Amino acid sequence: MFPAVRRAAARHGANVIGAAPGLAFRAFARSRLLSTLAVLEQRDGKLSAGSLGAFTAAKKLGGTVHGFIAGGNVSAAAQEAAKVEGVEKIISVDNEAYEKGLPENYAPLLVENIKKGGYTHVIGGHTAFGKNVMPRVAALLDSQQISDITSIENESTFVRPIYAGNAIATVESSDAIKIITIRGTAFAADTPASGSATVEAGVDPKAEPISEWVSEDLAKSDRPDLATASRVVSGGRALKSKEDFDKLMLPLADALGAAVGASRAAVDSGYADNSLQVGQTGKVVAPELYMAVGISGAIQHLAGMKDSKVIAAINKDADAPIFQVADVGLVGDLFEKVPELTEKVKSA
């Protein structure tokens, strides 16, 4: 109810000032004082569901919430984002030049739209796209970005992990425009429902491109996306080879309906693709169930999964650090235990 009232009040703020000065002034002042632009991601015209977490964070801040989307053919994605409740407006820029999110032209585009909208906060995901574009935006606006936040204390105070999650810092920003990236696992993606934001064309400075997208090679998988999966099974060096990794881990993942992850050791040894790496320098995940198979549990790896709801570990070394954080541990040879577990999960 409140978002609806706020939306209506903000939209008609100017008209109702005379009628109900107190209320209208507050709504009006608030919408002017605090307004957030959520930067949404898309691929081939399809809205990236994970990026809707920016709306979740924006609504926690309070104030007005707008969304921003740009790319080659984004009108359907903009319409979909407009259905998220509590969002007033989606600013959409339809131009093929922004399709690949190249920071050299995307950052000036965002800056123009941030300036025009007079936003106090800009929120994007701490994803490959967000990490690439947002700091460039921050520098152009002379703002010190706050990266990878996990919580919002108030409009200027944010919580973020440092030292690979071994310490938690609470920081207060004094910048007029706060540029923020959020950790996806800390802000669940909002869902398009019965919201009715207006979709409006943004300003397009049409900056000359100084870089060029050449190609991409993305791992294709029918399994759930690692970053947002509710269950993850992850394999380490003890899997010994890519063949064994695939033979043991993939059936277990399918039995559980889980995404597949890997430790850096497994990735470096070529058992699994780079994009599956979980850890400080890879993906950060926080699923309902994280099953670590043949992973010792180095800090670097723990940084990427220790916020999982339930952690299970299978390792033949009873002293492996992973057992210090696992809710349930099984000491044993993974080449025996994993197939047995797969069968029992299937029949369960």
Place this chain on the structure above:
Amino acid sequence: MSALRILVPVKRVIDYAILMQRVRHIQVKPRVNKAMTGVETAGVKHSMNPFDELSVEESVRIREKKRAPGGVEDICAISAGPAKAQDILRTAMAMGADRGIHVEMKDGEEMEPLTVAKMLKAAAEKQGSNLVILGKQSIDDDSAQTGQMLAGLLGWPQATQASKVEFGEGDSVMVTKEVDGGVETVRAKLPMVVTTDLRLNEPRYASLPNIMKAKKKKIEKTSLADFGLQNDTRLKVLKVTEPPSRQGGGKVEDVDGLVSKLKELGAL
């Protein structure tokens, strides 16, 4: 093709990732200090940020393998920090950097990425750099901002999280980047900013003769004020705390025990 003048920013950080990689089962965990204002750094081993080692290595390899058509004219490492930051510059020079710039700061004084980026902009302009190679993030602050901010301030193209860097005719640079779900390749022209990812290369250990040679290489001392900057901070650290600790839930005997425990925990 222009000869490359490479600037390599390096940062001195608590050494724990390195220990983690090289000595299994020995982990140096950062501890929050008593005043809860930061992490205890006194008496803790420091090293070059691992991603910065990759930047130095890549610069040296570009020269050694003659990968750039115009050749490499200069590799200059730069670091801001207390006197001990010079150790990191010596390491960079022992790995093959030609010279170092030390931006002197007080012990315990920190700079935010935006200020670092402003400093590096001034340094790159002064040194006539046409390629800046930075680590994708430092393992202490985990911000992952400086390279992108620098590129923005300079108005140069950027390629982040690089796993491959190739040089072509007409100052063109092609970079393969690690992105969510795979890799992406982009092309731009010098001058340019590149940030390194783990799979770019395997940094070398400095040999003893090279460590000795590095002692003769020059370190230019300078300060933020020389760049016309001051260390203004926009983010005030209100407190630093330990993360909630997670207690292991013990072990089970067999697979049946595992399955029933997972059911009990609601995970199955």
